[in-house]
Amino acid sequence: MDRAGWNTPALLIDEQRFERNLARLNRRLARLGAPLRPHLKTVKNVELARRMLAGHPGGATVSTLAEADHFFAAGIDDLLYAVGIAPGKLEAAARRIADGVHLTLILDHPDAARAVAGAAQRLDTNFRVLLEVDADGHRAGFRPDDPVLLESARILANGGATPAGVMVHAGGSYACRDRECLVRMAQRERDGAVAAAGALRAAGFEAPVVSVGSTPTAMFAQDLTGVTEVRAGVYAFMDLVMAGLGVCELDDIAVSVLTEVIGHRREHGQVLVDAGWMSLSRDRGTADQAIDRGYGVVCDETGQVLSPEVIVSATNQEHGILARRDGESLKLHDFPIGRRLRILPNHACATAGQFEHLWLADPEGRPVRKLERCRGW
Amino acid sequence: MDRAGWNTPALLIDEQRFERNLARLNRRLARLGAPLRPHLKTVKNVELARRMLAGHPGGATVSTLAEADHFFAAGIDDLLYAVGIAPGKLEAAARRIADGVHLTLILDHPDAARAVAGAAQRLDTNFRVLLEVDADGHRAGFRPDDPVLLESARILANGGATPAGVMVHAGGSYACRDRECLVRMAQRERDGAVAAAGALRAAGFEAPVVSVGSTPTAMFAQDLTGVTEVRAGVYAFMDLVMAGLGVCELDDIAVSVLTEVIGHRREHGQVLVDAGWMSLSRDRGTADQAIDRGYGVVCDETGQVLSPEVIVSATNQEHGILARRDGESLKLHDFPIGRRLRILPNHACATAGQFEHLWLADPEGRPVRKLERCRGW
Helix, strand or coil: CCCCCCCEEEEEEEHHHHHHHHHHHHHHHHHHHEECCCCCCCCHHHHHHHHHCCCCCCEECCCCCCHHHHHHCCCCCEEEEECCHHHHHHHHHHHHHHHHHHHEEEECHHHHHHHHHHHHHHCCCCEEEEEEECCCCCCEEEECCCCHHHHHHHHHCCCCCEEEEEEEEEEHHHHCCCCHHHHHHHHHHHHHHHHHHHHHCCCCCCCCCEECCCCHHHHHCCCCCCCCCCCCCCHHHHCCHHHCCCCCCHHCCEEEEEEEEEEEEEEEHHHEECCCCHCCCCCCCCCCCCCCEEEEEECCCCCHHHHCCCCCCCCCCCCCEEEEECCCCCCHHCCCCEEEEEEEEECHHHCCCCEEEEEEEEECCCCEEEEECCCCC | EECEEEECCEEEEEEEHHHHHHHHHHHHHHHCCCCCCCEEEEECCCCHHHHHHCCCCCCEEEEHHHHHHHHHHHHCCEEEECCCCCHHHHHHHHHHHCCCEEEEEEEECCCHHHHHHHHHHHHCCCCEEEEEECCCCCCCCCCCCEEEEEEHHHHHHHHCCEEEEEECCHHHHHHHHHHHHHHHHHHHHHHHHHHHHHHHHCCCCCEEEEECCHHHHHHHCCCCCCCCEEECCCCCCCCCHHHCCCCHHHHHHHEEEEEEEEEEEEECCEEECCCCCCHHHHCCCCCCCCCCEEEEEECCCCCCCCCCCEEEECCCCCCEEEEEEECCCCCHHHHHCCCCCHHHHHCCCCCCCCCCCCCCCEECEEEEEEEECCCCC
């Protein structure tokens, strides 16, 4: 590696924007009276996680057991593992609980509840479980009024596990096109969670936890009555998908990939850089939005957008091609070989997920401090 | 982690298929009289690299300086770094050369040649450089008859660097739809390289290296007269894009992601697994082929394709959704919660790139030996 240990491509985090993003959601949730359980799958770093957790005593959310280990080793011990538990991971989960992790699992199928109940007895472990509820048909979850929800809670309780409440993720909010849709999705997420918790309580379960969230719904919720925690992760970095949804502006995006010009495609008026899909990821989350940003928006080295028209239009493993969205030629003399640029990514989690390290950047965009990220499963 | 240290999702390599794939390309190239310089960006692992290099004394190809370090540490010291050199990486490259790496760079712009010549003098390093030539308008490279090619060679030579020949990558071959196109692309790649080397030689340069390659062209070349080395990487693992091109069959694909069923989408006849885009990658390389395979084809735990119709139709970070391509419902009782499956990926490099480790699998598909992969830049 070069210079102070960095090299291109590098993952940069603009600290000022990061802190501003945290403050914004914190203010919103304080107003709504709902605590945050930040999702750490976006940052995957202990120092940034601690900043997200500041003022929120309710623990964090993770997407892998590797993240659980990473953050538990740093003293973050209250962790919701928010992916439907695979029966093959129950022994590993029991070991974490024995080690002192206050681990909560989720599931949405009675057979998964049977697997947890069986493992609870076999491994003598009191698994704490949230029942995943579907409010928008996006991915997973019981319908709030599905009798199988109650059946699964009973299977857990009878097996010596603890059905501790419900969780909803309105991932469908990512497909919204306007503010009204986001407000409606947030309401639906809250209503589904509260209804399902109500059904559990009516059936005699305590169900203390009513967990909702996604960055778009967290940013647009108008009423969180009955919700005990809100999960969000992308809000810390923001990205082009969030900007396309109207959840943030381009200059709120705290995450970018530092790259360098390595060539010109003269006859196409295009520029080659050393950031390909291995660093940017293959995520094309803006492809279905009103403005397709290709693989990202190009900024100068300090993080100023050159023009919203200048994007990464194509990628190979370690090559990116810069082009104008309108098909006009770039002025190649503005992109001399060796010029450093930054790329704002479509999807913060996907792009950051390509890196083992991130760099905190100074206001001029220079990488100044290297932080480790959790990887793997 | 669980069991013998593995967990889902895990990257599995079928050793028999891997060895069969190596033997196939080796036989072809032996017949054509061209040595292989395998591209290690696909396997990113020392043991598999050594098997690819067996019988080929001409060194290897890498896509990052991190790969160069990784393989040099294991004694693989003749390395072509096949991405246009970023001027900001020349000091790092010079350090590798001083350490004993027989490193070759590439470039395709006279300003890059000036940067290399300047660094050669400043750092007292004899950089060995191939001039990248464009045979198909795919990405980068001088046109074979472009006077700037000769100008760049002169800039290098005058600056004390060594223009050692030419390299061509016919990446356009990935867009072929039939055998004739692949044969034509291979011919064009060879002809462009030989023509450019001829131009250099006519201008007084020795240009001993004439390097061509991509997996599709390596597998379909009919004549490699004048070529001194062939580069290929994907051929070792193969993938759905290669199967879609007619370069291999589904049962040649040696790479897969082991996953577990975690839920059902009952009303959609779909199945949730614990392999999302964080493990499969966001690559959608089959989207533009005759058969769109979604995010991958589903196999049983031993690697037998369930049906070419059953694919991963959508992904989130740690969730995959299995569905039938024809929109019919899956028989959910065939996918009990906890069932293990394997996913054949669209693009071997992209999917393997998501993992820090790979597992060699036994014939029943059980992960038996864990190998480290190179990561980062």
